[in-house]
Amino acid sequence: MNLSKFTYAYERFGFVGFLNVLLGKIGIKFRLDNQLIRLISYHSKRVEKLTKKIIIGGFYKGTKLNLNKGWSRLDGASKYLGLYEYEVQDEISKIQKNRTIRKKYFVNIGAGDGFHALGLLKKKYFNKAILFEKDTQASDLLLTNAKINRLKNNIELFKEAKINFLNDFSLTHKLKDCLFLIDIEGDEFKLLNAKNLKLLNKSILVIEIHDFYQNPTPLKKKLKKYFKIKTVTTGMRDLSKYKILNEIHDNEKWLVVNEDRPKKMEWLICLPKN
Template identity: 35%
Template sequence: MKMNNVEQFILAEADYFHPMLERAQQSTLEQRESWRRETIRERQERMSLEVFDLLQGTVKYGPFKGLHLDRDTWWGKLDLGSQCLGLYEKEILNLIEATEAGRFSTFIDIGAADGYYAIGMLVSGKIGKTICFEQTEKGRAVIAENWKKNHSVGELTILGEANAASFASLRAQDLENALVLVDIEGFEFELLTDEVLNLLKSCTVIIEIHHWMDDFLAKYNAFLRNAAHYFDIETVQRVERETSNLPELRDFTDDNRLLLTSERRPGMMRFLKLTPKAQ
């Protein structure tokens, strides 16, 4: 930005540096010393919860704008800040944002954790009905509570473990033209057998691939060959998390701003999108 009047430039620069200078004045010597002893994980949790509190636990950006989150989550406390800023798993959020309301009949969330996607889809208005699978009792209780916190919007069904039998028990209309998200920490190949893929053949399926199990490539290749019978397969391209444009992070250090967006993955994760083959 070019300014001919130096006094105007000085005022603009004072405004630019104000958040950083104000933050520096707010911390005590004891706080700064304790922060130097933090582990990376401890610092990330502190940054995440600071943003969560700043935004009062409400998602401010992205397709889930307005979604209320629970601070005492059992699964993803380190991701709360990123979720509030609409940055968490932005690849998936961008796909959801580009989806027209009513495009899919049902959202099926496999590995629903705290219900971020299950309830977020209902809050977004993109889909009016969600079926989520979460095998832990604690997770199912948290999802139910979070749904109440969001005024029980839409229609939510909470089920236990996802397997061939539980899928077969779903109504045909729930599987017809559904959007399915699979994130089950490496068990996707055990779940997505040919039998299950056949049940899902009219659905659009988004899968997070986890590569750290034994015999990964053999299992992955077998899965891809089975899936190709029913679906066109494409990768979901990595999306960078832009933070410099967010006013909430203006006074964050570079390390803290970037750490906030880290999803602590052991590499660049692979998301696949499976689209039903033309019948």
């Protein structure tokens, strides 16, 4: 038995950490929340209540959002504050404000609860969004969120984007008119093969890279054939303007805006070369 995992877990989270490793070793999926998780979850619920489930900052301010409690238990506060993936919001906003490169359609592969798609539609960055989400619970929630924001007629919602989905997609929507946001937990390495990238060579791509699943170098090499690539990552967060955070202890305030990521993440902003 590898005792280093027990030692590491105990040093970080005490007996709860030790017990969670033990549960995993004997095949039990249930895990106890450590104090850190409980703090983040508590503040996330508090921010959700104070904001009344409306995004209060960032580029999507004013968008109403019900969150997937399975996915957004720990990053919910950052979404309601408008800080979640702020760099992605900023990059798409800049693109759409540039009349020479802006796109007609927003295509979100891995749309989740609709945070980006509905926020962009609500603020008139796009008039139409084509969304792909394979998780039934998430897609049902996305439809609910579209209804409460009066955006149901502005979206097309599909299930999983299969490897050959562009063959059918290009029959109804010109790919050169599309900005793609791709967040599919490592499947970007499979979906963005040579054939599909050739079809997408006039589109704009924003890709979240999950390099803990696969080495991204081969994908980046293929992308450079057609695109000028800019890399962005999570940057600074200014919490001073959020009055609802004023009474939270400084040690806990920064936990509120976490995005529940396993490591530092990168997004590739891919603009066509021609």
